[in-house]
Amino acid sequence: MRTEKDLPWLAEPLRQLRDGQRGHALILQGGIGAGLLELALRLAQAWLCEQPPGPCDQCAGCHLALAHTHPDLKVLMPEAWQQRLEWSGEEEGAAAEDGSKSKKKPSREIKVEAVRQAIDWSHTSNARGQAKVLVLFPADAMNAVAANALLKTLEEPAPGTKVLLAVEDPEHLLPTLRSRCQRSRLAPPDEASALAWLGQQGLAQPQALLRAAGGQPLGALELASQGLSGDAWAGLPRQLAQGDWAMLASWPLPQALHTLQCLCHDLMARSCGGVPRYFPTEALPAVADWAALSEWSRELQRVRRHEDHPWQAGLVLESLLGQLQPLLRKRASRAGAA
Ligand SMILES: [Zn+2]
Structure with a gap:
């Protein structure tokens, strides 16, 4: 997973969120192709870093977070996204309830069972003494039942738990969820910076592909990797x-x-x-x-x-x-x- 060292436009929003976010629930709005998931994961890591202000990438907490094995970090994402990102870790939640490798199309939903498990998990004591962080990406992949299950946790959060909902369009979330969260918006880099960055990645014709991706550099890179x-x-x-x-x-x-x-x-x-x-x-x-x-x-x-x-x-x-x-x-x- 890329960090703000690879995606320099994330560094300032990360610093601001780390230093300024006080509530227990945050909606992080932004383009997936602008680095929404990357920012969410780095913010979660910063909250769990044991040598603050993090993420320091040196401490045990950071190492565990980077390896997707931090006991106080849970990331819920649909199977389809797990496959796409080749995501590994113990975060699948209810992804494979029967343990079999199903040939079914991977689900594009964050399932209610996974949300319920995460809520139970949030009430267990934290393992490394920093915080417990639950990341949902993309948060609008929760159906109404899953969202309602999460809502109860936002109303009565377990002490020391932070919930981070990463989503492209918060309007796709239940109004009752939105009203219980602070909000922050990740802007894509300006066009000149995005083009310069894409040039550094060796992308030919970056301008047309940046347009194709609606101004989101990672989106442009992905289109190129698909052969466009x-x-x-x-x-x-x-x-x-x-x-x-x-x-x-x-x-x-x-x-x-x-x-x-x-x-x-x-x-x-x-x-x-x-x-x-x-x-x-x-x-x-x-x-x-x-x-x-x-x-x-x-x-x-x-x-x-x-x-x-x-x-x-x-x-x-x-x-x-x-x-x-x-x-x-x-x-x-x-x-x-x-
Ligand atoms: Zn650290």
Whole structure:
């Protein structure tokens, strides 16, 4: 896991949170591609560091936290994220209740059993005398039952326990949870710093990929590691206009849907004279039909809410692109006639 030594824009927020956070429950809001999890874990480590102000990376507490084996640190994350991050440790909670290696799709939820176990754990005495820290990432992966279980703990916290909810959008959390937590927001680095950092990582065409990731440098790096080039990203709107959606179809459905939402956002921005956020302006066809775009946007949201449904990804994409293409073609033929 990267630290603020690798991601320099995290250093100042980490220092401020470590020195300024007094409550027992904190919502840390920020982009996952901006280092949200990294910051949450380093803050947890700072609270557990035995040579404060930490994290010192030298003491026993820090070593245990870095190895994911600190007895006073519990990280709850869905199986899907554990797999993605190759996360190891004893934090799986209820991930594999029967101990078998299930072939089921990994869960994208933080399960209520895991939350209940964590609450029981928070009431046991702490092992190393600093604090007990429970991290939930992403916190909106709790369903309502799990969130309600956690709520009781936030109302009557075990002494010395800190709860850290890391989430991209706090609006996805129960209002009752939000009202019991302090809040802090992690901003992504400014564009120049992000580009410089991506350059140091050896990324070609960092600008286009940083845009593709909505300004979040780790997101850009991840897209590159998936084999996406800046040119391929910039060429995507035109490809789709020509009915070629091979690239989208090769991605996992949630990523393909997210990409279509980015495209929709930018087409809508263009159609009302705004500035696109994800694609270069010159890469976008100028679709003017705002009403049709709004309708498409609602349809994308609807499908996105049910992206875990065992749909045929190809059919979903075909249907969504079927709605987009007449808009793009109309424009292309008008431009051709002019
Ligand atoms: Zn330490």
